[in-house]
Structures are given as C-alpha cells and as structure tokens.
Amino acid sequence: NPVWRSVKSVSKVIAVIGAQWGDEGKGKIVDLLAERFEIVARYQGGHNAGHSVQVGDQSFVLHLLPSGIVHRGKTCVLGNGMVIDPKAFFVEADRLTQQGIEVSPERVKISSRAHLIFPYHRALDHTSEERLGNEKVGTTLRGIGPAYEDKAGRRGIRTADALVSDVLRSRIERNLEDANRIIEAYGGERLDADEIFKEMSVLTERLGPFIADTTHYLNVAATEGRSILLEGAQATLLDVDHGTYPFVTSSTTVAGGAIIGTGLAPNRLTGVLGIVRTYTTRVGEGPFPTEMLEGEAELGQMIRERGREYGASTGRPRRCGWFDAFATRYAAEINGFSSVALTKLDVLDTLDEIKVCIGYKLDGKMCESLPAVSQDLRRIEPVYATLPGWKSSTLGTTEINSLPANARRYIEFLSQQIGTEIGLVSTGPERMQTIIVQDSALGSWLRDSSVLI
Ligand code: GDP
Numbered sequence: 261n262p263v264w265r266s267v268k269s270v271s272k273v274i275a276v277i278g279a280q281w282g283d284e285g286k287g288k289i290v291d292l293l294a295e296r297f298e299i300v301a302r303y304q305g306g307h308n309a310g311h312s313v314q315v316g317d318q319s320f321v322l323h324l325l326p327s328g329i330v331h332r333g334k335t336c337v338l339g340n341g342m343v344i345d346p347k348a349f350f351v352e353a354d355r356l357t358q359q360g361i362e363v364s365p366e367r368v369k370i371s372s373r374a375h376l377i378f379p380y381h382r383a384l385d386h387t388s389e390e391r392l393g394n395e396k397v398g399t400t401l402r403g404i405g406p407a408y409e410d411k412a413g414r415r416g417i418r419t420a421d422a423l424v425s426d427v428l429r430s431r432i433e434r435n436l437e438d439a440n441r442i443i444e445a446y447g448g449e450r451l452d453a454d455e456i457f458k459e460m461s462v463l464t465e466r467l468g469p470f471i472a473d474t475t476h477y478l479n480v481a482a483t484e485g486r487s488i489l490l491e492g493a494q495a496t497l498l499d500v501d502h503g504t505y506p507f508v509t510s511s512t513t514v515a516g517g518a519i520i521g522t523g524l525a526p527n528r529l530t531g532v533l534g535i536v537r538t539y540t541t542r543v544g545e546g547p548f549p550t551e552m553l554e555g556e557a558e559l560g561q562m563i564r565e566r567g568r569e570y571g572a573s574t575g576r577p578r579r580c581g582w583f584d585a586f587a588t589r590y591a592a593e594i595n596g597f598s599s600v601a602l603t604k605l606d607v608l609d610t611l612d613e614i615k616v617c618i619g620y621k622l623d624g625k626m627c628e629s630l631p632a633v634s635q636d637l638r639r640i641e642p643v644y645a646t647l648p649g650w651k652s653s654t655l656g657t658t659e660i661n662s663l664p665a666n667a668r669r670y671i672e673f674l675s676q677q678i679g680t681e682i683g684l685v686s687t688g689p690e691r692m693q694t695i696i697v698q699d700s701a702l703g704s705w706l707r708d709s710s711v712l713i
C-alpha cells in the first residue's frame with residue numbers, strides 16, 4: 261500500500277488560512293498559487309464561503325468548489341470536513357460551466373465522508389437564529405451549523421450513505437421527525453419526508469460520479485510527491501474552538517482543521533500561509549474591538565465602498581475596522597504561519613493616517629492573550645499605534661520597491677507586529693496585481709524549494 265511507504269521526497273502541502281474574520285482574499289491568493297500545485301482541496305465549511313477570483317476581466321465567485329477550479333487541469337477536492345448542499349453544488353457547477361470552466365468527475369472529487377446539508381438544516385438555521393433574537397449569530401442561513409450539529413450528534417448523512425436508497429430514506433425520516441418538532445414549536449412550516457427524499461435522491465444520484473475516497477487519494481498523492489494546496493474557508497477568529505465563540509462558524513477553520521478535514525497525516529504539511537488584510541472586516545454579529553463606529557463611521561463607510569466590502573455569498577455589508585495586530589498575532593500563534601500574504605493595500609491609499617491595534621486593554625489592564633468570553637471582547641479598549649498614510653495609488657503595483665515609503669513602512673510595521681514575514685502583498689483584485697517579496701521565504705519557496713518554513 262503506497263500510503264504506508266515512508267515519504268522520501270517531501271511534497272508541497274501548503275495550507276492557506278484566513279487570519280481574521282473571513283474575506284481576507286483567500287480566493288485571490290489560492291488562485292494565484294494554484295498554478296504551482298497539482299491538487300487544490302477544501303477541508304471545512306460549505307457554501308457559507310464566498311471566494312472571489314478575478315482573471316483579466318473575468319470574475320468568479322466560488323462557494324463550494326476550491327478556487328483552483330479556475331485553472332485548467334488542476335484536480336479539486338471537497339474534503340471530508342466539509343458540509344455539502346448538493347443543490348448549491350450543481351448551481352455553482354452549472355454557472356462555472358457557463359463561464360467555460362470544466363466541472364467534471366475527472367477533476368472534482370467529493371469525499372465519501374463529507375456530510376450533506378438537507379432542507380431541514382436550512383429551516384433549523386432560520387429557527388435557531390429567530391430563537392436567539394438579539395443574541396443571534398448572523399449566520400449565512402445556509403444550514404451549516406445544523407449540519408455540523410448532526411455530524412457531531414452522529415445522526416448526519418454522508419455523501420456515500422445517501423447513495424444507498426434505504427439508508428437515505430430511513431435517516432431522512434428519523435432526522436426529520438426531530439427537526440419538525442423544533443421547526444413547528446417555533447411557528448415554522450412542517451417539512452415533508454417524501455418530498456425531501458425525492459429531491460435528495462435525484463441530487464445525490466447526480467452527485468454519485470463525483471464521490472470518492474479523497475482521504476486515500478490525497479495521501480497517495482502526497483506519497484507520490486504531488487503538490488497539494490489546502491484552501492481554508494472562513495477564518496481563524498470564526499473557528500469553533502479558537503474563534504470569538506459563540507459568534508463563530510461550526511467548523512475547524514485553523515491549520516489543524518486542514519489535517520482533520522482531509523485525512524492527510526499531520527507530517528504531510530510543509531507550510532502554512534496566513535492571509536491578512538490591511539484592515540479588518542466582519543460579517544454578521546459578534547464582538548469586533550477595532551470596528552469603525554461613531555466618530556469613525558464615515559471612514560468605515562468609505563473603506564466599505566473602496567474595498568467593495570459586501571458579502572460574496574449573502575451580499576450583506578461587511579463591518580469595517582482597523583487592523584488588529586493583537587488578534588492577528590493570536591492567529592499566527594495558533595496556525596504557525598510560515599509566511600503571510602497581505603491583501604488590499606490599495607484600499608488604504610487615500611488615508612492621511614492609519615491606526616493599528618497593538619494591544620487589548622480590559623478593565624484598565626493589558627491583556628496577555630485573547631479573552632475567551634465574548635462579553636469581555638465587547639468591552640475591550642484597543643490600544644492603537646498611528647502610522648502616516650502614503651496618499652498615492654498603489655493599485656496594481658508589482659514591485660515592492662515601487663511602493664511609496666510609507667506603504668513599505670506600514671507593511672514592515674505589520675510584519676513586526678504579527679511576528680511573521682510578509683511574503684506577498686496584494687495591490688488589487690486581479691491575479692496579476694500582486695507583489696511577491698523576492699527575498700522572503702515565500703518568494704524563494706515559490707522559485708524552487710518544497711518546504712515553506
Ligand atoms: P475570501 O473569502 O477570503 O476569498 O475573500 P472574498 O473574495 O470574500 O473578499 C475579498 C474581496 O476583495 C474580493 O472582492 C476580491 O476580489 C477583493 N480583493 C482581493 N485582494 C484585493 C486587493 O489587493 N485589492 C482590492 N482592491 N481588492 C482585493
């Protein structure tokens with residue numbers, strides 16, 4: 261069995277992880293790096309993700325499919341840690357096909373161990389948010405949380421189970437009995453098991469050819485020295501354990517999740533690339549210490565417009581705030597970033613001054629680590645450093661030395677604060693609007709070596 265052979269040549273297996281509350285530009289960076297990889301895999305989340313890719317004048321938004329799909333000839337994997345709504349999968353696949361992208365079982369493999377999202381998960385997501393009232397999470401209402409609840413509750417239906425008609429029917433009947441009780445108790449409309457069974461049988465049958473043992477596939481690929489890019493969705497501060505609980509998503513978004521959500525052995529990972537924006541955004545509810553509020557609301561609005569900060573999945577306006585170096589250091593600690601890609605430099609081009617949160621104060625004392633309780637996070641007083649802006653356009657810049665001195669100073673300051681090199685700077689949404697910092701570990705890794713450490 262090739263999986264048990266010792267790994268002689270180290271294959272490139274890199275995880276790309278959002279360091280903030282999502283939408284850092286993971287799609288753009290994964291698309292950019294995908295050229296250097298043979299396989300691109302998602303390992304958690306579902307169609308709550310919205311990853312944008314722009315190539316020339318063509319734009320793509322990926323929800324379930326890895327951003328590598330845009331590159332011809334790359335194999336894309338939807339790992340076991342994901343929750344998959346088959347209807348959403350085919351909507352996305354059909355739209356991509358119309359855009360000239362091949363979405364076939366030859367190049368797209370869905371884990372036989374991934375869990376499915378059913379219509380009752382969506383209904384339960386709505387009910388749960390309504391029940392919470394003012395305390396709601398502000399989820400994407402895609403059924404993500406309820407599907408992961410069923411997984412942990414050992415009631416979930418996995419892709420491979422759904423191919424067995426009897427199993428699919430009996431599990432739908434059993435799960436719907438409980439779901440309907442909750443839905444009805446909160447004034448929702450009862451769902452019909454027969455209808456769900458019929459709809460899901462058709463969809464899962466169509467899904468059949470895509471379903472594979474991706475765990476085995478990926479481990480064999482790694483053993484053979486093939487390169488694998490692991491694309492995180494959501495981000496560190498939305499992680500179910502390490503995020504700002506309970507205002508989080510229901511999956512493991514951090515680098516450790518890339519192992520669990522693909523079945524790749526931990527020693528396969530040869531690097532972790534953190535994706536960090538030059539400022540911070542958050543969609544939905546939950547604490548956000550550096551949010552631009554009150555006196556800064558106008559600034560927040562300006563950044564939202566310049567950065568086009570509207571959800572790629574739900575269209576909701578994103579809340580905007582200053583760069584939070586304290587929270588990003590925490591993300592670097594948990595994920596062990598080998599390098600960082602800094603995105604959206606151009607969005608700050610017009611600012612006179614730029615604030616960076618360098619520490620958290622709670623009840624008059626500096627915090628040593630991120631408070632675990634969300635009520636405490638709401639009371640944080642951010643401690644800011646203020647840097648001068650550069651007041652000129654960086655849009656589309658491709659050389660670090662062509663950047664204004666204050667922009668370079670800002671990048672250097674963030675790198676010191678995070679404690680990690682910045683190996684790539686993004687200066688626009690388009691693939692080519694990118695600076696690779698040549699004398700960084702990422703730069704040299706992109707040139708030749710296989711280990712990014
Ligand atoms: P993801 O969820 O992390 O993949 O990020 P999203 O795609 O949801 O949001 C990032 C948005 O910023 C998208 O609209 C990207 O096209 C855009 N974007 C990425 N990098 C840059 C950049 O450097 N500058 C600008 N102006 N936009 C960028």
Ligand code: IMO
Nearest residue numbers: 282283308309310398399400493494509543544
């Ligand atoms: P990408 O991959 C930003 C947020 C929701 C909500 C919380 C829980 O594009 O960065 P869920 O539907 O997952 O149960 O919602 O998580 N959220 C995201 N915010 N970007 C995302 O994905 C997100 N996916 C979920 O807004 O606050």
Ligand code: MG
Nearest residue numbers: 283310311572
């Ligand atoms: Mg997004």
